Amino acid sequence: MVASLVGDPARANMLTALMNGRALTASELAQEAGITPQTASSHLSKLEAGGLIEPEKQGRHRYYRLTDPDVAGVLEGLAGLAARAGHMRVRTGPKDPALRRARICYDHLAGDLGVQMLDSLRERRLVKQKKQDIELTVEGERFLARHLQISPDMLTHPRRPVCKACLDWSERRHHLAGTLGAAMMKRFTELKWAARDATPGSRVVNFTRAGEKQFAALFGSGHE
Amino acid sequence: MVASLVGDPARANMLTALMNGRALTASELAQEAGITPQTASSHLSKLEAGGLIEPEKQGRHRYYRLTDPDVAGVLEGLAGLAARAGHMRVRTGPKDPALRRARICYDHLAGDLGVQMLDSLRERRLVKQKKQDIELTVEGERFLARHLQISPDMLTHPRRPVCKACLDWSERRHHLAGTLGAAMMKRFTELKWAARDATPGSRVVNFTRAGEKQFAALFGSGHE
DNA sequence: ACAATGCTTCGGCTATCATCGAAGCATGAA
DNA sequence: TTCATGCTTCGATGATAGCCGAAGCATTGT
Numbered sequence: 358m359v360a361s362l363v364g365d366p367a368r369a370n371m372l373t374a375l376m377n378g379r380a381l382t383a384s385e386l387a388q389e390a391g392i393t394p395q396t397a398s399s400h401l402s403k404l405e406a407g408g409l410i411e412p413e414k415q416g417r418h419r420y421y422r423l424t425d426p427d428v429a430g431v432l433e434g435l436a437g438l439a440a441r442a443g444h445m446r447v448r449t450g451p452k453d454p455a456l457r458r459a460r461i462c463y464d465h466l467a468g469d470l471g472v473q474m475l476d477s478l479r480e481r482r483l484v485k486q487k488k489q490d491i492e493l494t495v496e497g498e499r500f501l502a503r504h505l506q507i508s509p510d511m512l513t514h515p516r517r518p519v520c521k522a523c524l525d526w527s528e529r530r531h532h533l534a535g536t537l538g539a540a541m542m543k544r545f546t547e548l549k550w551a552a553r554d555a556t557p558g559s560r561v562v563n564f565t566r567a568g569e570k571q572f573a574a575l576f577g578s579g580h581e
Numbered sequence: 582m583v584a585s586l587v588g589d590p591a592r593a594n595m596l597t598a599l600m601n602g603r604a605l606t607a608s609e610l611a612q613e614a615g616i617t618p619q620t621a622s623s624h625l626s627k628l629e630a631g632g633l634i635e636p637e638k639q640g641r642h643r644y645y646r647l648t649d650p651d652v653a654g655v656l657e658g659l660a661g662l663a664a665r666a667g668h669m670r671v672r673t674g675p676k677d678p679a680l681r682r683a684r685i686c687y688d689h690l691a692g693d694l695g696v697q698m699l700d701s702l703r704e705r706r707l708v709k710q711k712k713q714d715i716e717l718t719v720e721g722e723r724f725l726a727r728h729l730q731i732s733p734d735m736l737t738h739p740r741r742p743v744c745k746a747c748l749d750w751s752e753r754r755h756h757l758a759g760t761l762g763a764a765m766m767k768r769f770t771e772l773k774w775a776a777r778d779a780t781p782g783s784r785v786v787n788f789t790r791a792g793e794k795q796f797a798a799l800f801g802s803g804h805e
Numbered sequence: 806a807c808a809a810t811g812c813t814t815c816g817g818c819t820a821t822c823a824t825c826g827a828a829g830c831a832t833g834a835a
Numbered sequence: 836t837t838c839a840t841g842c843t844t845c846g847a848t849g850a851t852a853g854c855c856g857a858a859g860c861a862t863t864g865t
Contacts, residue, residue, distance in 0.1 A: 359663045361588030365823075369584065383842060396824055398843055408665050417832040417841050431658040438655055439583045441632050589853075607812060620854055622813055641811045641862045 362407045363435065367392050368400050372409065372423070372432055379530070380413060380422035415523065459562040461553055462523060465538030466545070466562065470572065474541075475522070475533045477576040484520060486531075491520035493537065501537075504575060505544050512536045545572070586631045587659065591616050592624050596633065596647070596656055603754075604637060604646035639747065683786040685777060686747060689762030690769070690786065694796065696749050698765075699757045701800040708744060710755075715744035717761065725761075728799060729768050736760045769796075 363369055367390040374381060374389040381389070387397030401421060404410045409428050413420045423429050459470045466474065478484045483497035493501075493509075501507040512519045514536045523534035533541070545551045550568025554561035564572065587593055594614040598605060605613070611621030625645060628634045633652050637644045647653050683694045690698065702708045707721035717725075717733075725731040736743045737760075747758035757765070769775045774792025778785035788796065 360584050360593065360659050364585030364588030367823075392823085393825060394842065395826080395844085399823080402843090408662065419842065427658075428662065431655065431662055434651075434655040434658055435584050438632065438652065591853075616853085617855060618812065619814085619856080623853080626813090643812065 359407050359409065362404055362409060363432065365400070366390075367396070368404060371397070371400065371404070371421075373436075375410065375421065375423050376429055376432060380420040382418045382420055386421060455554075455561045455563075459551070459564060460560040461542070461562055462532070462534070462560075465523070465532070465534050465542045466551075467523070467532050468562075470564075470576075471532035472530050473578060474572075474576045475531055477578070478533065484533075486522060491522055491533070491535070493520055505541065507537075507540050507544060511540055583631050583633065586628055586633060587656065589624070590614075591620070592628060595621070595624065595628070595645075597660075599634065599645065599647050600653055600656060602647070602653070604644035606642045606644055610645060679778075679785045679787075683775070683788060684784040685766070685786055686749075686756070686758070686784075689747070689756070689758050689766045690775075691747070691749055691756050692786075694788075694800075695756035696754045697802060698796075698800045699746070699755055701802070702757065708757075710746060714742075715746055715757070715759070717744055729765065731761075731764050731768060735764055 363372060370390040371381075371386045374386060383397055383401055384394055386401065387394045390397060390400070392400075401410065401412075405412060405421075408424060410421045411424045413422065423432075457468055459466065459468045461467065462471070465471070475484075478497065479486055481496075481500075483494055483500050485492045485494055498509055501509075518535045520533065520537050521535035522531040523538070532538070545568065546553075548568070548571075549565060550571055551562050551564040554563055587596060591614040595610045598610060598613040607621055607625055608618055610625065611618045614621060614624070616624075625634065625636075629636060629645075632648060634645045635648045637646065647656075681692055683690060683692045685691065686695070689695070699708075702721065703710055705720075705724075707718055707724050709716045709718055722733055725733075742759045744757065744761050745759035746755040747762070749756045756762070769792065770777075772792070772795075773789060774795055775786050775788045778787055
């Protein structure tokens, strides 16, 4: 049953594209498999029904990832068997280095730095993340007020959550969204730490030298 | 590629039937999968080309087994994934206990006791087996002369090998065939250790109480 | 020698399923 | 609101591949 799912070439291409553990949108998977979005949609439904992949809705995108490390393991095993008398398959990811580094995701920071920021917050227990939901801890509130002059009052909004995990396009891991994510990006801009690129339509975020230093001091990886 | 092989229901049934590590004939596999021999032949060719199974020719039968424990492992993994939202599949083997215990295979001993005998011979280096070919060692010749009054002269035959590994029907492991296998069965009969069952067409071999004891003394498992 | 058994090859039929065009929803942007 | 984008559903087409009947080898048994 499940083997027939992996058996189809198009689906196999999709699954191998997901083997790195990151998530891809339906369109990307379609392109990866060399088929139209309609066909891909059908395949993705079947893979999801078979429990091989899990969707994550993100705005008008739909990200898919392998449900489990176990799934990846079985796929790895199949690839191993195929390697005895067959071929292989690989692919890479996006391109623009600046985009991968830092960019705007709607109204908050995304890219390498965005992911790094959320990682740092989580590591220091300034936020608590369960699945997709993120909660700001008391220590987190103090941190924001102290270092970024952001008070909890500024984060209330009629129909938008304060914190939210947003799947990152280039890193394929979560970064911080919600009113907090937007507030922080706004503050970075106000503090002249960073600014959106001037060229129209660009989503690149350019950090100043000073801003990068400050950002690293707050959310750097060698931080503890 | 290899996944599509496992994907087909008929082939999947065949493979799961082979999961116990024993070998099955093409006809048995056809019946297992609920298809005609012609169709099964096609499937088996593909599975062999894919490196999942290996054939062993045995007279006019053709036994197939999984090439590798690795193959079984991957199949096990697939079954595990399927178990999260699907069904299972099992089967059993032959039936008659007496047949499984000891029976005639052409002119030599087969069944549990036959396999046990070859195992014992191999263990004590009385024979050397490479693949399908078995050679009698010097120690083996001495052993035969001493305990069973079988001299090497009795084993020569124009167009038949002295020793040969024969795939066992019920145990699905090798037992001893060739002129040596035939000579030993003949000797067992002469010594009144065993006799073919009286009912016509039966292949069952009945051991006497004394014979069973002697046999165990020579080829018993707790032997060393 | 001949017959019987086990398996394979060949040819044609059929059904399943991947594929895409077109249209419909949902979400975000202006 | 209106438009654009991402994805899904529907319907029809087409090709791949499983399936079996008939015939052909190969091996064993008489």
